[in-house]
Amino acid sequence: xxxxxxxxxxxxxxxxxxxxxxxxxxxxxxxxxxxxxxxxxxxxxxxxxxxxxxxxxxxxxxxxxxxxxxxxxxxxxxxxxxxxxxxxxxxxxxxxxxxxxxxxxxxxxxxxxxxxxxxxxxxxxxxxxxxxxxxxxxxxxxxxxxxxxxxxxxxxxxxxxxxxxxxxxxxxxxxxxxxxxxxxxxxxxxxxxxxxxxxxxxxxxxxxxxxxxxxxxxxxxxxxxxxxxxxxxxxxxxxxxxxxxxxxxxxxxxxxxxxxxxxxxxxxxxxxxxxxxxxxxxxxxxxxxxxxxxxxxxxxxxxxxxxxxxxx
Numbered sequence: 377x378x379x380x381x382x383x384x385x386x387x388x389x390x391x392x393x394x395x396x397x398x399x400x401x402x403x404x405x406x407x408x409x410x411x412x413x414x415x416x417x418x419x420x421x422x423x424x425x426x427x428x429x430x431x432x433x434x435x436x437x438x439x440x441x442x443x444x445x446x447x448x449x450x451x452x453x454x455x456x457x458x459x460x461x462x463x464x465x466x467x468x469x470x471x472x473x474x475x476x477x478x479x480x481x482x483x484x485x486x487x488x489x490x491x492x493x494x495x496x497x498x499x500x501x502x503x504x505x506x507x508x509x510x511x512x513x514x515x516x517x518x519x520x521x522x523x524x525x526x527x528x529x530x531x532x533x534x535x536x537x538x539x540x541x542x543x544x545x546x547x548x549x550x551x552x553x554x555x556x557x558x559x560x561x562x563x564x565x566x567x568x569x570x571x572x573x574x575x576x577x578x579x580x581x582x583x584x585x586x587x588x589x590x591x592x593x594x595x596x597x598x599x600x601x602x603x604x605x606x607x608x609x610x611x612x613x614x615x616x617x618x619x620x621x622x623x624x625x626x627x628x629x630x631x632x633x634x635x636x637x638x639x640x641x642x643x644x645x646x647x648x649x650x651x652x653x654x655x656x657x658x659x660x661x662x663x664x665x666x667x668x669x670x671x672x673x674x675x676x677x678x679x680x681x682x683x684x685x686x687x688x
Contacts, residue, residue, distance in 0.1 A: 392477040394418070394446040395433070396549055397467055399523060400483030401516055402502055403490045405533040405541055406450050409483060412542040413448040417551045422450035425457050429466060444475075446551055453516055454502045460520050467526065479549070482527035487513050489534040532572040543670060544573055547637030557630045558668045560639040563597070563655040565647025565675035574641035578619060578654075583609045586649040587688030596676045597652025606653040616654070620661060627667070647675030649688040 396418065398409050407422065414420035419436050429449060437444040451458060463480075470478035485493075487510065494501060494509045501512025503519075524530050529548050533541055547558045564571050566581070586592040586605045595602050606612060623640070630638055642658065644651035652673050659671040 392475055393437075393444040394549065394551065395470060395476050395478045396446075396448045396481055397463070397470075397479070398448060398450040398481045398483065399452050399463065399520070400481075401485055401490065401513070401520070402452055402454060403493045404483035404485040405536075405538075406452060406483055408538050408541055409481065409531075409545060410448055410450045412538075412545045413549060415542075416446075416546065416549065418446040418448040418549075420448040420450070423455050424449070424451075425455060426451055426459065426462055426466065427457070453519060460523055464523070464526050479528040480523075480526060481548075482524050482530045484524065484530060484532045484534075486532070486534045487517075534572060535569070536573070540672075543672075544637070544639075547639075547670070549636075556667065557627060557635050558637050558670075559627075559662055560637065560670045560672070561655050561659040561662065562639065562641050562671070563647055563651035563673045563676065564641055564643045565651075566643045566645060568647065568675050570643070571639070571641050571674060574639050576623070576638070576640045578640070578642050579644075580615070580642055580650045580654050581644050583612060583615075583644075583650045583654075585645070585688040587646065592649070595649075596673070597649045597654070598656060598673075598676075602649055603653040603656065606650050616657065619658065623658075623662075624665075644688055646688050647673070652676050 396413060398406055398413075400406060410420040410422050421432060424432065432449070433447060436447055451463065467478060467480045470476050490513050491509050500506075501509045501516075503515045504512030531541065531544055536544070543560070547560060550558075562571060562574070566579070570577060583606055586595075586597075586602050589605065592599075592602050592605060597603060597606065627638075640658065642651045642655045655671065655673065659669050662669045
């Protein structure tokens with residue numbers, strides 16, 4: 377069985393040197409992730425042989441008495457001498473050190489999205505330079521797919537833009553973050569698929585749909601008229617009360633476990649009306665409770681292009 381990192385409180389993390397080891401499938405966004413971490417204040421180093429990690433950590437530790445620089449270290453199958461078993465051994469050792477808050481970040485992506493990225497960039501896969509890209513992807517999954525089980529954070533980048541990936545990374549690894557789990561609330565369209573990054577998903581398609589009201593159809597759930605229409609459904613308030621009663625007691629437990637980031641997703645058919653209105657209400661309630669919350673509406677604008685067919 378893979379080892380599980382020992383739970384650490386937010387206070388513990390704030391007194392230890394942050395270290396993020398970034399790995400995953402080639403093409404899943406390691407370079408983008410490292411650039412985002414660098415923007416946050418990490419010293420970001422990519423594609424350096426794993427045996428040099430110790431030297432790198434010592435050389436960036438600073439002078440005695442100074443706070444060592446946060447470090448992000450990227451490796452994958454393209455790295456010279458890469459050995460996934462050595463990577464696991466090293467991250468296990470770092471997790472035991474009292475002066476370092478070590479995390480293994482694994483970036484995943486579905487094969488279709490990876491093939492599309494390689495086609496667009498016109499680059500061969502590093503494990504199949506003379507063969508179809510799909511062969512390289514399959515081989516890499518066999519070699520390192522099991523590393524997901526050892527990771528502290530797994531992010532599937534299949535449907536994420538660089539901005540969305542940076543937002544997720546900020547939730548997990550931002551420096552000097554406030555106490556408590558950071559929250560992301562998002563709305564989405566079931567027609568466009570479940571958000572892969574979601575931790576909790578709630579379906580509001582049972583509420584009456586503003587899409588069928590001609591004056592409301594062009595608007596989104598951020599509009600007061602749409603929000604009022606959704607709230608007029610007899611099931612709205614009981615649902616909101618039950619949702620708050622469910623989420624409220626969970627948050628202190630997530631805090632106690634040291635969970636840094638939680639994504640709550642609310643979905644409806646088109647992701648334009650009902651889910652947006654409920655997500656706005658939920659985010660407002662969480663902020664009122666003193667929580668750090670980011671709010672996004674994944675499909676609100678795209679859903680407006682869907683035309684007839686039950687968007688909302």
